[in-house]
Each structure stands twice: as C-alpha cells, then as structure tokens.
Amino acid sequence: MDDEDVLCEAARNGDTDKVAALIESGLDVLYFDGDGLTPLMHAARHGHAAVVKRLLEAGAPWNAVSPSNLSAGDFAMDSGHEDAFDLLLNAGIQAELILGTIARRANPSDDSTGNYLEDRVTFSEDKLMDSESKAVMMAWEKPLMEAHAKAVCSGGGHILNIGFGMGLVDNAIQQYAPVTHTIVEAHPEVYDRMLRFGWGGKENVKIIFGRWQDILSQLESYDGIFFDTYGEYYEDMREFHQHLPSLLKPGGIYSFFNGLCGGNAFFHVVYCQLVSLELESLGYSTQLIPLPVKDCLGEEVWKGVKQKYWQLDTYYLPVCQSIQDSDDV
Ligand SMILES: C[S@@+](CC[C@H](N)C(=O)[O-])C[C@H]1O[C@@H](n2cnc3c(N)ncnc32)[C@H](O)[C@@H]1O
Structure with a gap:
C-alpha cells in the first residue's frame, strides 16, 4: 500500500487527526488511488465534512474527476452529504471566480483557436x-x-x-x-x-x-x-x-x-x-x-x-x- 493510500483510507474513515498528520508529513493530496479516486472524493462520498475542509485547505483540487467523470462534489451530492457539498461548492465558486478554468475546459470550442466563424x-x-x-x-x-x-x-x-x-x-x-x-x-x-x-x-x-x-x-x-x-x-x-x-x-x-x-x-x-x-x-x-x-x-x-x-x-x-x-x- 502506498503512503497516499493510507491517506485515502483515513479520509474514507473520517479520521481528521490522521488526515491532518499525514498532510503535515508531506503526503500528496493530489493522489489518485487504484480506482482513480482522490482522498477528497473518499471524504466527500462518506460525508466527512471536517476532512473535506482539511484537504481543501491543503490544496486538494475540488475539480479533479474520477474515471467516470465524477468530482468530489458529485460524490457528496449523490450521497446527500450537504455539509461536504456546501464546502466543495464554495471552494468551486471561489476558485472559478479567480481562475475560471472549468468553463474554459468545458466549452465546446475549448480546443479550437476561435476561428469557428471563418470555418465551414x-x-x-x-x-x-x-x-x-x-x-x-x-x-x-x-x-x-x-x-x-x-x-x-x-x-x-x-x-x-x-x-x-x-x-x-x-x-x-x-x-x-x-x-x-x-x-x-x-x-x-x-x-x-x-x-x-x-x-x-x-x-x-x-x-x-x-x-x-x-x-x-x-x-x-x-x-x-x-x-x-x-x-x-x-x-x-x-x-x-x-x-x-x-x-x-x-x-x-x-x-x-x-x-x-x-x-x-x-x-x-x-x-x-x-x-x-x-x-x-x-x-x-x-x-x-x-x-x-x-x-x-x-x-x-x-x-x-x-x-x-x-x-x-x-x-x-x-x-x-x-x-x-x-x-x-
Ligand atoms: C448555438 S447557436 C444558436 C442556436 C439558436 N438559439 C437556435 O435556437 O437555433 C449559436 C449561434 O451563434 C452564432 N454566433 C457565434 N458567435 C457569435 C457572436 N459573437 N455574435 C453573434 N453570433 C454568434 C453562431 O454562428 C450560431 O449560429
């Protein structure tokens, strides 16, 4: 088991202290486990709001997606975990206000160079x-x-x-x-x-x-x-x-x-x-x-x-x- 898998497990179990200690020891909050899930997704799926908060504070990306294109927010939303959902929604809004990266990526013309109007x-x-x-x-x-x-x-x-x-x-x-x-x-x-x-x-x-x-x-x-x-x-x-x-x-x-x-x-x-x-x-x-x-x-x-x-x-x-x-x- 990778060290980061231990972080995923602690996140899944809602063990905030252990998550905090592992983050402080330098573990990678950007880690994707064997199922393509991040610690933040695990915490969100199980509704561990305090862990979600800690991971977000440590820089875990709110917008990372699993192989089935689900983000931590989708996991919180689908499992009805309101507190975790609200934290992720806020993180998303704050980040997008500043960076605006998602809409750019999700735009149908994201990889074109803006010449649609000249093309057939x-x-x-x-x-x-x-x-x-x-x-x-x-x-x-x-x-x-x-x-x-x-x-x-x-x-x-x-x-x-x-x-x-x-x-x-x-x-x-x-x-x-x-x-x-x-x-x-x-x-x-x-x-x-x-x-x-x-x-x-x-x-x-x-x-x-x-x-x-x-x-x-x-x-x-x-x-x-x-x-x-x-x-x-x-x-x-x-x-x-x-x-x-x-x-x-x-x-x-x-x-x-x-x-x-x-x-x-x-x-x-x-x-x-x-x-x-x-x-x-x-x-x-x-x-x-x-x-x-x-x-x-x-x-x-x-x-x-x-x-x-x-x-x-x-x-x-x-x-x-x-x-x-x-x-x-
Ligand atoms: C999604 S379609 C609109 C569909 C329309 N609402 C309908 O009911 O069929 C977008 C249209 O906007 C035009 N368009 C793209 N950029 C534009 C711009 N900057 N100013 C005006 N029209 C634009 C496109 O050529 C295209 O015809």
Whole structure:
C-alpha cells in the first residue's frame, strides 16, 4: 500500500487527526488511488465534512474527476452529504471566480483557436455542425428554445436574440408576434441561410450581421433578450452581461442558453451559482426553472457528433430580471 493510500483510507474513515498528520508529513493530496479516486472524493462520498475542509485547505483540487467523470462534489451530492457539498461548492465558486478554468475546459470550442466563424458549417435536419463535427446547435433543444422564447417574450414588445443557429428560438419568438424582433448572427453561412429562408423579408424582423461584440452600437434597448452563441468562452458571456443595464429595458427579461459545464452535474451547479452571483452584482435576480430533458436525449441523438455538450437529466432555464422589478412583483 502506498503512503497516499493510507491517506485515502483515513479520509474514507473520517479520521481528521490522521488526515491532518499525514498532510503535515508531506503526503500528496493530489493522489489518485487504484480506482482513480482522490482522498477528497473518499471524504466527500462518506460525508466527512471536517476532512473535506482539511484537504481543501491543503490544496486538494475540488475539480479533479474520477474515471467516470465524477468530482468530489458529485460524490457528496449523490450521497446527500450537504455539509461536504456546501464546502466543495464554495471552494468551486471561489476558485472559478479567480481562475475560471472549468468553463474554459468545458466549452465546446475549448480546443479550437476561435476561428469557428471563418470555418465551414454543415446543416442537416436535426443539427448544425462546425468543421470539426462538433454540434453548434441540435434539434433536441427545440423544447428548451420554446421555453426560452416564452420567457423572454412574456412582456411582449421588442425582443433581441443573439445567435440564430437553426432558428429554433427565433421561430418560437415569432409565435409571440413581438413589435420588433432583432437577430444578431455572425457566421456568414448561417446568415446566408437565414436570408434564403426568408427571414430578411419578415416585417418585424431586423437582422444584424456581425459579432455581437462588434455591432453593440447598433443595438437599442429591449423588453426581452436571449443570448446563445457558439465558439465563445464563459468570459464572453460575462462581458455581454456587462451591457445588460443598457440593453434591457426596466421590467425586461433576460435569458441565456445554460449549457455551462453540461457534462458534469456538480460543475454545472457551480456555474449556475457563479453566473447568478455575477448577474446579482449587476442588479439582476436569476430564477432557474428545471426542465427535464432525459427523454429527448437518447444515445442516437449524438450519432456523428464529436462531443456530447450536454449529459445531464435536467436543464435549468435561467430567467433574469432586475432585482428592483422582482421586488416589485
Ligand atoms: C448555438 S447557436 C444558436 C442556436 C439558436 N438559439 C437556435 O435556437 O437555433 C449559436 C449561434 O451563434 C452564432 N454566433 C457565434 N458567435 C457569435 C457572436 N459573437 N455574435 C453573434 N453570433 C454568434 C453562431 O454562428 C450560431 O449560429
């Protein structure tokens, strides 16, 4: 047995003193045992909050994952150990506030160099793919897009959508007959296809071709805003949020595609909290509405797709409004 296996065993048994002594003796808290589990995962799985705390203080990574892609937070969450879960959630939020490493890694375009907009895309009936066979948009999201449209159109008026993709959300927005419906799209082929499908001729629709970052001066203020781009980082969405105070009218509703860390349940919780906190600091409250998606996501959906960008059973649809407005309700 390696010395570090002794640390795993002490963590599993909740022996805080022994864990502390072993850490002080210089043992590696980053160790993965024969099953691919870290001491932190063992402690979290058994709900030993004091050990979790000690290991985190010693630098054990909150975001290490087991061979089945579970982190210590997933183990705590799945076994219902609230105290351990809270400690790990806090550690995750703190770390991500500073480093932001998970979203970068979990972003569908993480290993591309940001040239998605110059590459070819392929359309089929049920998906839009980039040049590396990664899905830009997929038809299984239709019910989600309809729910997003319903949320952002709830007050009628002027609606803004960033990212046309397959036009699912825009088709749904049109059902609510908004006064104006502005669509921003940056990919030339997606833009051409929009025009071919007659979006340029719709009376209430205004299309702006370009990256949202580059066309901000052409935008006005809106009663409902939806944001769903591709090939961007979490930081880009965070930057977009900085513009909400001038883009969203008082009483308006903002929503975004909440695919943050969609491959891991605990990381997703961390990011839901993180984005809610960041929006709160800008004066917006975020309500996360759970929508079950398990039934529309069989294995066959992902056939031919390089990366499953969503693997969770529930989608949390964010509905954001100014804290002032939500207090008035
Ligand atoms: C995930 S799709 C949007 C799907 C859409 N919500 C739907 O219902 O079909 C993302 C879209 O955003 C576009 N896009 C990517 N980066 C953008 C940017 N910086 N500004 C505007 N559009 C962008 C992509 O070309 C793509 O069409």
